[in-house]
Amino acid sequence: xxxxxxxxxxxxxxxxxxxxxxxxxxxxxxxxxxxxxxxxxxxxxxxxxxxxxxxxxxxxxxxxxxxxxxxxxxxxxxxxxxxxxxxxxxxxxxxxxxxxxxxxxxxxxxxxxxxxxxxxxxxxxxxxxxxxxxxxxxxxxxxxxxxxxxxxxxxxxxxxxxxxxxxxxxxxxxxxxxxxxxxxxxxxxxxxxxxxxxxxxxxxxxxxxxxxxxxxxxxxxxxxxxxxxxxxxxxxxxxxxxxxxxxxxxxxxxxxxxxxxxxxxxxxxxxxxxxxxxxxxxxxxxxxxxxxxxxxxxxxxxxxxxxxxxxxxxxxxxxxxxxxxxxxxxxxxxxxxxxxxxxxxxxxxxxxxxxxxxxxxxxxxxxxxxxxxxxxxxxxxxxxxxxxxxxxxxxxxxxxxxxxxxxxxxxxxxxxxxxxxxxxxxxxxxxxxxxxxxxxxxxxxxxxx
Amino acid sequence: xxxxxxxxxxxxxxxxxxxxxxxxxxxxxxxxxxxxxxxxxxxxxxxxxxxxxxxxxxxxxxxxxxxxxxxxxxxxxxxxxxxxxxxxxxxxxxxxxxxxxxxxxxxxxxxxxxxxxxxxxxxxxxxxxxxxxxxxxxxxxxxxxxxxxxxxxxxxxxxxxxxxxxxxxxxxxxxxxxxxxxxxxxxxxxxxxxxxxxxxxxxxxxxxxxxxxxxxxxxxxxxxxxxxxxxxxxxxxxxxxxxxxxxxxxxxxxxxxxxxxxxxxxxxxxxxxxxxxxxxxxxxxxxxxxxxxxxxxxxxxxxxxxxxxxxxxxxxxxxxxxxxxxxxxxxxxxxxxxxxxxxxxxxxxxxxxxxxxxxxxxxxxxxxxxxxxxxxxxxxxxxxxxxxxxxxxxxxxxxxxxxxxxxxxxxxxxxxxxxxxxxxxxxxxxxxxxxxxxxxxxxxxxxxx
Numbered sequence: 001x002x003x004x005x006x007x008x009x010x011x012x013x014x015x016x017x018x019x020x021x022x023x024x025x026x027x028x029x030x031x032x033x034x035x036x037x038x039x040x041x042x043x044x045x046x047x048x049x050x051x052x053x054x055x056x057x058x059x060x061x062x063x064x065x066x067x068x069x070x071x072x073x074x075x076x077x078x079x080x081x082x083x084x085x086x087x088x089x090x091x092x093x094x095x096x097x098x099x100x101x102x103x104x105x106x107x108x109x110x111x112x113x114x115x116x117x118x119x120x121x122x123x124x125x126x127x128x129x130x131x132x133x134x135x136x137x138x139x140x141x142x143x144x145x146x147x148x149x150x151x152x153x154x155x156x157x158x159x160x161x162x163x164x165x166x167x168x169x170x171x172x173x174x175x176x177x178x179x180x181x182x183x184x185x186x187x188x189x190x191x192x193x194x195x196x197x198x199x200x201x202x203x204x205x206x207x208x209x210x211x212x213x214x215x216x217x218x219x220x221x222x223x224x225x226x227x228x229x230x231x232x233x234x235x236x237x238x239x240x241x242x243x244x245x246x247x248x249x250x251x252x253x254x255x256x257x258x259x260x261x262x263x264x265x266x267x268x269x270x271x272x273x274x275x276x277x278x279x280x281x282x283x284x285x286x287x288x289x290x291x292x293x294x295x296x297x298x299x300x301x302x303x304x305x306x307x308x309x310x311x312x313x314x315x316x317x318x319x320x321x322x323x324x325x326x327x328x329x330x331x332x333x334x335x336x337x338x339x340x341x342x343x344x345x346x347x348x349x350x351x352x353x354x355x356x357x358x359x360x361x362x363x364x365x366x367x368x369x370x371x372x373x374x375x376x377x378x379x380x381x382x383x384x385x386x387x388x389x390x391x392x393x394x395x396x397x398x399x400x401x402x403x404x405x406x407x408x409x410x411x412x413x414x415x416x417x418x419x420x421x422x423x424x425x426x427x428x429x430x431x432x433x434x435x436x437x438x439x440x441x442x443x444x445x446x447x448x449x
Numbered sequence: 450x451x452x453x454x455x456x457x458x459x460x461x462x463x464x465x466x467x468x469x470x471x472x473x474x475x476x477x478x479x480x481x482x483x484x485x486x487x488x489x490x491x492x493x494x495x496x497x498x499x500x501x502x503x504x505x506x507x508x509x510x511x512x513x514x515x516x517x518x519x520x521x522x523x524x525x526x527x528x529x530x531x532x533x534x535x536x537x538x539x540x541x542x543x544x545x546x547x548x549x550x551x552x553x554x555x556x557x558x559x560x561x562x563x564x565x566x567x568x569x570x571x572x573x574x575x576x577x578x579x580x581x582x583x584x585x586x587x588x589x590x591x592x593x594x595x596x597x598x599x600x601x602x603x604x605x606x607x608x609x610x611x612x613x614x615x616x617x618x619x620x621x622x623x624x625x626x627x628x629x630x631x632x633x634x635x636x637x638x639x640x641x642x643x644x645x646x647x648x649x650x651x652x653x654x655x656x657x658x659x660x661x662x663x664x665x666x667x668x669x670x671x672x673x674x675x676x677x678x679x680x681x682x683x684x685x686x687x688x689x690x691x692x693x694x695x696x697x698x699x700x701x702x703x704x705x706x707x708x709x710x711x712x713x714x715x716x717x718x719x720x721x722x723x724x725x726x727x728x729x730x731x732x733x734x735x736x737x738x739x740x741x742x743x744x745x746x747x748x749x750x751x752x753x754x755x756x757x758x759x760x761x762x763x764x765x766x767x768x769x770x771x772x773x774x775x776x777x778x779x780x781x782x783x784x785x786x787x788x789x790x791x792x793x794x795x796x797x798x799x800x801x802x803x804x805x806x807x808x809x810x811x812x813x814x815x816x817x818x819x820x821x822x823x824x825x826x827x828x829x830x831x832x833x834x835x836x837x838x839x840x841x842x843x844x845x846x847x848x849x850x851x852x853x854x855x856x857x858x859x860x861x862x863x864x865x866x867x868x869x870x871x872x873x874x875x876x877x878x879x880x881x882x883x884x885x886x887x888x889x890x891x892x893x894x895x896x897x898x
Binding site for chain 2: 332402421424
């Protein structure tokens with residue numbers, strides 16, 4: 001018999017931890033528990049199903065528990081709440097009173113959308129965008145609906161706003177910060193995204209928090225800054241908080257960002273000391289930043305997979321570590337792509353860094369090649385070390401690879417001068433300018449140092 | 450009065466050297482000589498003009514001599530042959546007998562398509578794809594023509610073949626090596642490109658050199674391996690050789706690859722000793738490889754710009770160096786994109802390296818998101834150092850950024866394990882899979898180490 005590995009949570013992190021543990025150890029016994037009905041789906045796909053771009057919710061579920069049992073010898077218990085974890089006896093208790101013993105446990109309980117505790121926040125018609133069932137509920141609410149308020153102008157909020165607008169609804173986005181994508185985008189780049197969304201027909205109410213949600217038995221309007229916005233339902237895209245119920249039950253240390261503190265091996269701490277045989281991954285954890293010394297959170301599907309891999313290898317008795325993260329992200333908002341990596345201006349200011357800003361606009365193809373789309377690249381560069389701190393890119397196509405490219409440079413601590421000189425860009429008139437706009441933004445930053 | 454800087458050659462390298470020198474030194478006197486009629490155009494665009502994707506040859510000329518004079522205070526002498534360079538007196542003589550003195554000279558004489566010295570190679574109807582005038586001559590030859598032979602199945606040859614096929618011609622590609630893109634692509638990846646081209650309707654004759662070109666007063670057929678291929682004209686895309694006339698006249702050291710040897714500052718050598726005030730850039734030079742110790746050539750527009758920048762800064766009295774190059778490239782062949790970076794199998798074998806090959810196929814978008822295109826990624830990884838040696842990518846969209854991403858990793862000496870763990874990919878269903886195929890290819894390679 002191999003090791004008994006228990007995974008709590010069946011999102012991207014948990015299922016990848018389970019699959020990696022299985023690949024690492026052929027004789028391990030791998031068991032997954034989740035309260036959710038569906039597993040192995042991408043929450044990021046929900047806005048695109050509602051928009052009609054993806055045909056249905058069934059298609060975004062990559063694999064069923066049956067697949068995992070048959071193909072990977074992983075047992076998945078859905079709709080099963082874990083009610084107790086005994087770290088001394090190394091057992092897990094589920095809601096039906098059953099006990100399961102483990103040699104290693106992976107906690108991947110994910111996150112939940114934070115709903116501001118305003119009047120009416122529990123009224124029928126207030127939705128979050130997290131689970132397949134959330135998506136199905138929104139789809140139902142859309143039938144016959146005319147207008148919606150989206151609370152929160154982060155990327156999920158904007159993807160939802162454009163998706164619902166394209167689906168024929170009147171859309172108002174209310175954001176408490178004075179710009180869209182407030183945490184990870186600078187105001188100048190955010191303004192470009194907002195302008196695009198406004199052209200699509202979305203209305204924005206910025207710099208105003210939601211005061212109340214009102215209605216008789218269901219949502220009828222949202223109040224913000226003493227103005228009433230009538231709507232048939234409300235989407236809460238107001239940020240994701242770590243699900244701490246199980247980590248708290250286990251007594252694991254929670255850090256300043258409100259998520260579980262982890263070592264680079266993704267082990268938990270308890271009262272400051274590393275805990276044996278307990279690993280964590282996904283939206284529930286705090287990990288190291290690749291840009292500045294200190295903790296960060298990286299609540300992204302792509303990070304969940306990398307973390308799940310590390311947790312899975314270690315749970316199976318191997319050795320892997322999770323290095324600092326730059327949190328490369330990309331969002332497609334209608335026909336516009338907005339991506340970024342590393343620090344935004346807000347975060348760089350928070351860390352007290354001295355930096356310069358390089359910026360360039362151009363086309364995604366050679367100037368004379370038809371069909372090129374506009375692209376703007378911004379780069380923040382540390383004045384002292386000359387290292388690239390972060391980058392934000394907005395454009396019509398081919399943004400993802402550019403974000404990954406700059407991310408590699410950030411992770412490797414490349415100076416902006418080295419980026420300009422050494423980090424080549426492939427060139428062909430139909431797919432790029434001979435000097436890519438990313439390089440030109442870097443040159444602009446270098447010229448200010 | 451500032452420094453007198455003379456640039457010989459007005460391609461991407463020469464013009465970027467001139468512009469950079471001007472930006473670096475406001476009072477320098479910058480003069481450019483070229484035998485060509487046109488300057489500042491991208492030879493890479495020619496196939497797409499002939500295909501009809503780009504409207505005309507005028508549009509691919511980015512700037513005129515007039516623009517350089519007025520906007521950048523750079524004097525460009527077109528159709529002007531340099532007949533002498535006196536490195537002691539620091540003067541340049543042109544064909545009209547005029548002499549110009551310099552403080553620094555930049556030699557950017559570029560390359561010329563090598564035409565195999567077979568019977569009939571000088572017949573009217575034998576074309577190369579290098580200058581705007583080449584392109585115009587081909588455009589003229591296309592009128593009324595029915596069939597063409599393309600000699601050489603490198604990326605330019607294939608872009609030409611597909612372009613001419615789309616323009617209605619019957620196209621046969623003859624290649625002396627047993628695969629397409631022989632120097633920089635592995636046979637398995639090349640086979641995918643060939644298969645695509647064959648679907649477009651192109652015929653291939655591989656593993657056979659051209660024996661002769663025959664015709665009465667103009668091209669009528671090509672003979673290869675005792676078979677005759679009737680055609681109205683021939684495109685020679687048979688590789689580019691450095692233009693050594695001026696470097697030879699100057700007595701500069703030429704290296705084993707048939708190009709001028711340069712230092713990292715892009716200075717020339719003469720009898721093994723560094724020459725003061727002589728800089729080189731572009732297709733005429735040999736530079737350092739980023740992957741293996743030793744020289745390479747990087748005859749790419751994007752490399753020309755980076756080299757031109759270094760030569761220009763140094764010619765203007767500044768200091769810059771050109772680091773090792775991975776030669777990231779991308780080609781769009783009809784609807785297919787083929788790109789690569791670093792070493793191919795052939796080059797890795799040539800250097801005697803022990804390596805493993807990782808490979809993965811998938812989609813450019815999430816599996817369930819409509820419109821995703823097929824993509825295959827290959828990665829060569831050194832068995833000893835675990836560093837990434839090279840990568841080749843074939844797919845339907847968004848290949849360029851991926852090539853740049855892996856290039857950054859190669860330049861920074863990233864091991865494949867570090868790539869898998871640390872080099873994040875941004876994710877969003879419409880633009881990527883949650884684990885990008887590049888990462889999966891890297892994981893495949895890592896699993897073989």
